[in-house]
Amino acid sequence: MPALLERQKYLIDYTLAALLRHKTRNLGLLLVYALLVFLFSSVLLLSQSLRREAATLLQDTPEVMVQRLVAGRHDLLPAAWLEPLRRIRGVSAVQGRLWGYYYDPAVKANYTLMVAPDRDLAANDILIGAALARIRQLSIGDILSLPTTTGKPLPLKVAGILDAASELLSADLMLLSETGYRTLFNPPPDTYTDAVLTVRNRREARTVAEKIALALPGSRPILRTEILRTYDAVFNWREGIVFITLGAVLLAFMILAWDKAAGLSAEEKREIGILKAIGWETGDILRMKLWEGALLSLTAFLAGYALAYWQVFYGGTRLFAPVLKGWAMLYPDFRLTPAVDLLHVLALLAVTVLPYIVATLIPIWRAATADPDAVMRG
Amino acid sequence: MIELTEVSKVFNQGRPNECRALRGISLRLECGGITVFKGPSGSGKTTLLTLVGCLARPTAGRITLDGQLLSNLPERFLTEVRRHTFGFVFQQFNLIRGLTVLENVMLPAYPLGRPHHQLRAAAQTLLDRFGIGGKAGSRIEWLSGGEAQRTALARALINDPAMVIADEPTANLDSALSREVLALLGELALQGRTVLISSHDPLVFAADHVKRLIELRDGQMVGDGSC
Numbered sequence: 001m002p003a004l005l006e007r008q009k010y011l012i013d014y015t016l017a018a019l020l021r022h023k024t025r026n027l028g029l030l031l032v033y034a035l036l037v038f039l040f041s042s043v044l045l046l047s048q049s050l051r052r053e054a055a056t057l058l059q060d061t062p063e064v065m066v067q068r069l070v071a072g073r074h075d076l077l078p079a080a081w082l083e084p085l086r087r088i089r090g091v092s093a094v095q096g097r098l099w100g101y102y103y104d105p106a107v108k109a110n111y112t113l114m115v116a117p118d119r120d121l122a123a124n125d126i127l128i129g130a131a132l133a134r135i136r137q138l139s140i141g142d143i144l145s146l147p148t149t150t151g152k153p154l155p156l157k158v159a160g161i162l163d164a165a166s167e168l169l170s171a172d173l174m175l176l177s178e179t180g181y182r183t184l185f186n187p188p189p190d191t192y193t194d195a196v197l198t199v200r201n202r203r204e205a206r207t208v209a210e211k212i213a214l215a216l217p218g219s220r221p222i223l224r225t226e227i228l229r230t231y232d233a234v235f236n237w238r239e240g241i242v243f244i245t246l247g248a249v250l251l252a253f254m255i256l257a258w259d260k261a262a263g264l265s266a267e268e269k270r271e272i273g274i275l276k277a278i279g280w281e282t283g284d285i286l287r288m289k290l291w292e293g294a295l296l297s298l299t300a301f302l303a304g305y306a307l308a309y310w311q312v313f314y315g316g317t318r319l320f321a322p323v324l325k326g327w328a329m330l331y332p333d334f335r336l337t338p339a340v341d342l343l344h345v346l347a348l349l350a351v352t353v354l355p356y357i358v359a360t361l362i363p364i365w366r367a368a369t370a371d372p373d374a375v376m377r378g
Numbered sequence: 379m380i381e382l383t384e385v386s387k388v389f390n391q392g393r394p395n396e397c398r399a400l401r402g403i404s405l406r407l408e409c410g411g412i413t414v415f416k417g418p419s420g421s422g423k424t425t426l427l428t429l430v431g432c433l434a435r436p437t438a439g440r441i442t443l444d445g446q447l448l449s450n451l452p453e454r455f456l457t458e459v460r461r462h463t464f465g466f467v468f469q470q471f472n473l474i475r476g477l478t479v480l481e482n483v484m485l486p487a488y489p490l491g492r493p494h495h496q497l498r499a500a501a502q503t504l505l506d507r508f509g510i511g512g513k514a515g516s517r518i519e520w521l522s523g524g525e526a527q528r529t530a531l532a533r534a535l536i537n538d539p540a541m542v543i544a545d546e547p548t549a550n551l552d553s554a555l556s557r558e559v560l561a562l563l564g565e566l567a568l569q570g571r572t573v574l575i576s577s578h579d580p581l582v583f584a585a586d587h588v589k590r591l592i593e594l595r596d597g598q599m600v601g602d603g604s605c
Contacts (some may be wrong), residue, residue, distance in 0.1 A: 010488035021476035164579030274472045277433055278486040279461030279537060281454060369453070373425075373434035 009285065015291040018271075023316040037304025037352050038311075039246055044344050045312040047239040052339060054231045060094075062196040063205040065222040066212055074220075076191035084215055085195060090208045092200045096120035096192030097183045102146060106147075107135050107174065113184070116175040123179040131171035133161050149186045156180060222336065269367050276372035285368040286361060295352040296361050305345070380407040380430055385439030385449075387425050387597075399425040402439070409540070411589035412563060412573040415584055422597040423576035424469075424545055430574065431543045465534030467544040471526045472489040473518045473533070475486070479505065479525075480514040483532045490537070497536075506534035508562060524555040529561060541572040548579045560585040568581040 019026050065084060068077040077096065085094045098115040111132060119127060128138060138144060138158050145153040154214045178185075187193075197212075199205045209221035272285055387400040400422045407413055408428070415423040429441060430435045432448055435456075441449045448459060472500075473482045483501040492500075505511045508528040513521065521529065527547065534542050544563060548556035556579065564587040567573050575582060582593060592602030 002493075005491075006493060007489060007491035009494070010491070014485075014488060017477060017481070076429045270472075271474060274474060275485070276457070277460075277466055277468075277472070278533065279457065280486075280489050283454075284489045371434040373428040 008287075011288045012291050012295075015288050015295060018288075019292060019295065026296060030296060030303075033297065033300035033352070034304040034307070034354070036249060037301050037348065038308045040243075040348055041305045041308030042292050042311055042353070043239060043242045043246065044348065045308055045340075047236075048341055048344060049312065049339060051232055053230055060226075061224055063199045063224050064197040064209055064212070065194055065224075065227075066197065066216075067194045067220045067222065069218055070218050074194075076187060077194055079190040079192060081216055081219070082192075082195060085212065086196060087216060088208060088211050090199055090201065090204050090211075091197050094195055094200040096195050098187070099193045100177060100181075100185055102184075104136075110137060110338065111174050113173050113174045113176060115178045115181045117174060118183075120175040121159060121175065121180070122157075123177050124154070125177060126156045126157050126180070127160045127162055127175040128158055129162050129173040131168040132156070132174060141316065145378075148184050150258060154180070172202060189295055250351075254359075272364070272367045273370075273372045276368065282365075282368045286365060289360055289364040290357065293357040297356045301349060301353055305348070309340070316325075379444060381405070381442045382407075382430070383428060383440045383442075385426075385436045387422075387429060387434070388437040390503050391437065398598055400429070400436075400509060403597075403599055404601075405592070405599065405602075406499050406570050407572070409508075409554065410427070410567065410570055412567045412575060412585070412601075413590040413592065414588055415574070415576040415594060416578055416583060417594035417600075418578060420596075421594040423578075423594055425597075426594065427543050427545055427576050431464045431466060431592075432456045432576050461489070461537060463540055465530055465537065465539040465542045467527070467530045467534050467542065467547055469546040469549050471530045471550075473526060473529055475518055478515050478517055479510065479521065479529050482518060482529055483536055486533060501532065501536060504535055508532055521549050526560050527551060527555070528548075528562070531559070535566075539571070540568055541574065544573065544575045546577055546579075547575060548577065548582055553581065553588060556581050563587075 066074045066077065066081070068081070079096060082094050082096055085091060095117075100113050101107075102111045102113055109132075116127065119128070128143065128144075134140065136144065140158055140160060142158045143155045143201045144158065145155045148154050156176065162173060162175070182189075197208065199208050203336060205223055205225075209223055212219055275285055276282070382403050382405040385400060385403045385405075386398070387395040389399055390488060403422075403426065413570065415426060417423050425434075429436050432451075436449050439449065440447060446459075447460075474485065477485075480498070480501050483504060484497050486540065487497050487500075502511060502514060505514050506557065508531060510525050510528050510532075513525060513529075518526065518529070527550070531542075534544075537549065542563070547563065548560050551559060560582060563573050563575065564585060567587040573587075577583070584586070591601070591603050592599060593603075
């Protein structure tokens with residue numbers, strides 16, 4: 001056993017010396033390799049954290065949301081529906097919600113407007129998301145005028161900026177009073193955009209939803225878990241788009257790795273011949289090259305992953321954030337909670353480290369199995 | 379004892395550039411002393427040494443070492459025999475650039491997993507014995523031809539082989555250095571090792587301790603004499 005360990009130590013020593021002997025080539029390869037891992041890890045870490053962030057934020061939202069459908073499309077919900085909803089067994093609270101969208105041509109961005117009854121806002125007061133405040137350069141006390149359905153401008157006073165911690169969901173959000181909302185959009189009286197329900201036992205949410213569908217034909221109950229699934233799907237889709245783009249980068253790297261790692265130089269072939277001639281087995285040479293590939297690729301992997309981790313969680317996630325966060329012009333600006341998914345790390349290891357090691361070994365194996373007599377001929 | 383029976387070696391067999399390097403060589407090499415294979419370039423000296431040293435296999439014929447058939451051994455066992463029985467000194471030295479003299483000498487012993495301090499001490503002892511102990515930490519690129527040859531000789535001996543195979547050991551050296559190297563090889567023969575040399579240098583033929591001269595031409599043995 002000690003001889004076996006000593007042998008591996010010698011092989012590693014020799015491998016390190018070999019890597020240093022070709023430092024320009026190996027450093028170039030290491031940089032490209034680390035960059036590739038950095039790009040892939042950034043996407044993985046960012047999208048995974050966004051999903052986790054969304055899930056955390058949605059955790060405290062009501063379990064069931066009810067919409068009214070007319071001809072398969074979302075329509076305003078009559079206030080008369082609230083009472084039958086309250087009477088459904090298992091429901092502890094029902095609240096009608098008013099919300100909508102406003103397209104601001106000045107900044108070519110959509111805002112989400114929502115009535116917040118619990119905030120006790122004055123008729124013309126609004127609370128706005130941090131991204132909206134940034135893009136319109138608004139601060140507390142400023143006035144934002146929006147045109148009503150009659151064309152008259154409605155001056156709204158910024159009473160506060162929403163907490164940056166929830167910016168993933170509130171980037172484009174504008175909270176206002178019911179009076180302000182009804183003045184702005186003029187919906188029919190006694191109607192709401194939709195309703196949210198609190199359920200006593202969360203595990204019964206699906207049963208409650210089934211009861212709602214039966215009690216109120218034309219209603220569409222939506223569970224919080226379904227919203228979470230939609231977020232997941234959206235981030236998966238965005239992640240997929242980025243990965244397809246990065247696929248080209250991966251391919252380019254594979255070609256480079258094959259060329260650098262697989263294409264043995266005359267000097268390397270000579271070296272293999274010398275080692276075999278002086279008593280190294282084919283297996284020793286393969287093990288040495290295996291160490292070489294592993295050291296190079298693992299160093300690149302760790303460097304790339306660490307850099308991506310820093311970039312995503314501490315460096316402001318500038319890379320890929322526009323694609324993965326979405327929100328057209330209003331990009332949320334918030335700090336993600338650091339987290340590492342072991343399965344993702346292993347998957348990334350499998351797609352970056354393994355192909356490189358395989359690409360290295362095949363030609364070495366071909367060279368190492370040849371008779372070493374060529375070395376005698378200089 | 380090494381015995382060759384009707385050994386032939388053909389390179390690029392079946393191709394337009396086919397080359398018959400050795401033709402039906404039968405030979406018995408006793409242990410100890412120096413045996414020199416002489417002959418002009420292309421006579422098959424180096425090829426014969428590669429076959430004896432298990433660096434390649436014959437196309438036809440049998441090679442045995444102390445009765446053990448070598449010519450059909452699997453690669454792994456052949457390496458084992460090569461590692462423990464033969465030490466090689468190549469014409470171009472074939473030292474690994476970028477490594478130090480000491481590292482080059484230690485290299486053949488790496489796969490054996492000897493404790494590092496022991497191996498290092500053995501390598502240093504060999505270098506001291508050949509008068510280049512002070513160069514242990516120097517890189518190979520900085521050595522003179524004579525120093526490189528001594529390093530190659532030390533490397534050949536690190537696994538304490540019974541036989542040393544030297545291919546044209548004086549080809550890249552001046553007369554004074556050639557004599558020094560031949561003296562060192564003579565010392566090895568005196569210690570009881572078998573030294574096989576290929577050369578066309580008259581200095582080698584006339585060296586002390588050379589007990590046998592085998593002449594090759596066009597891949598065939600044309601002379602075999604004792605000194």
